[in-house]
Amino acid sequence: MMKWIPLAMALALSACSSTPETTYYQLPATAAGQSASSSDSPQAVLWVEHVSVPDYLAGNGVVYQTSDVQYVIAANNLWASPLDQQLQQTLVSNLSAALPQWIVSASPLGEQHDTLNVNVSGFHGRYDGNVIVSGEWILQHNNQLIKRPFQLSLPQNEDGYDALVRTLAKGWQQEAQQIANELSRLNQK
Numbered sequence: 001m002m003k004w005i006p007l008a009m010a011l012a013l014s015a016c017s018s019t020p021e022t023t024y025y026q027l028p029a030t031a032a033g034q035s036a037s038s039s040d041s042p043q044a045v046l047w048v049e050h051v052s053v054p055d056y057l058a059g060n061g062v063v064y065q066t067s068d069v070q071y072v073i074a075a076n077n078l079w080a081s082p083l084d085q086q087l088q089q090t091l092v093s094n095l096s097a098a099l100p101q102w103i104v105s106a107s108p109l110g111e112q113h114d115t116l117n118v119n120v121s122g123f124h125g126r127y128d129g130n131v132i133v134s135g136e137w138i139l140q141h142n143n144q145l146i147k148r149p150f151q152l153s154l155p156q157n158e159d160g161y162d163a164l165v166r167t168l169a170k171g172w173q174q175e176a177q178q179i180a181n182e183l184s185r186l187n188q189k
Contacts, residue, residue: 024080025062025165027172029093044102044187045113046095051088053120058083062161063124065132071124077161087120087172094176099183115140116179122151123172125164131156133171137179141186148182150175 057063061073079086088106095104103109122134133152138145152171156163 020076022076022078023161024078025161026080027086027090027165027169029090029169029173044099044183045109046099046102046104046116046183047108047113048088048092048095048104048106048116048118049108051084051091051118051120053084053087053123057120057123062164064164065124065126067127074161083123084120087118087123090169090172091118091176091179094173095180095183098177098180102183114142114183123168125156125168126153129156130154131164131167131171133168133175137175139179139182139186141183146182146186148178150178 056071056073059073060078061075062077062079064072064074066072092104092106095102108115116137116139118135118137120133120135122132125131130153133154134150136147136149138147140146152174154167154171154174156167
């Protein structure tokens with residue numbers, strides 16, 4: 001009986017040491033200290049109604065594409081909160097920073113507002129060292145609908161999930177800037 005105790009202890013210790021550590025990730029957003037406009041003119045209002053992601057991105061795991069047809073969903077590198085929520089929150093923050101004269105919200109404010117919906121189809125790392133941020137957004141502005149696709153491929157300059165998440169955030173911020181440019185252009189008409 002005594003000869004099994006060292007073996008049982010060795011197995012228990014090896015099981016503890018081989019348990020992979022779980023890491024949680026949150027998308028960084030720009031520091032958007034939105035200040036009120038000093039003019040008396042009414043501010044434009046944008047409601048970011050919804051950001052949707054496909055099922056393969058809707059889980060907890062960060063996604064990495066390993067070939068042209070294969071994706072891996074990480075088991076130990078997880079989103080700290082649902083990805084669609086993070087995308088909506090950082091989009092509101094990034095648009096607020098890019099459009100200081102606008103009120104940008106994840107909730108409807110009043111009756112007069114533009115409405116933005118985004119369908120994200122790709123938000124993952126890829127086997128060739130690039131990060132993919134793709135999808136389309138639809139803006140309802142003055143009784144017209146404007147639909148724009150987006151497809152960004154950014155190089156991931158360092159290895160690892162930290163660099164992957166930072167590069168994804170950079171791509172998302174770039175797309176927010178494109179949306180802000182379109183909103184600015186429309187508002188000048």
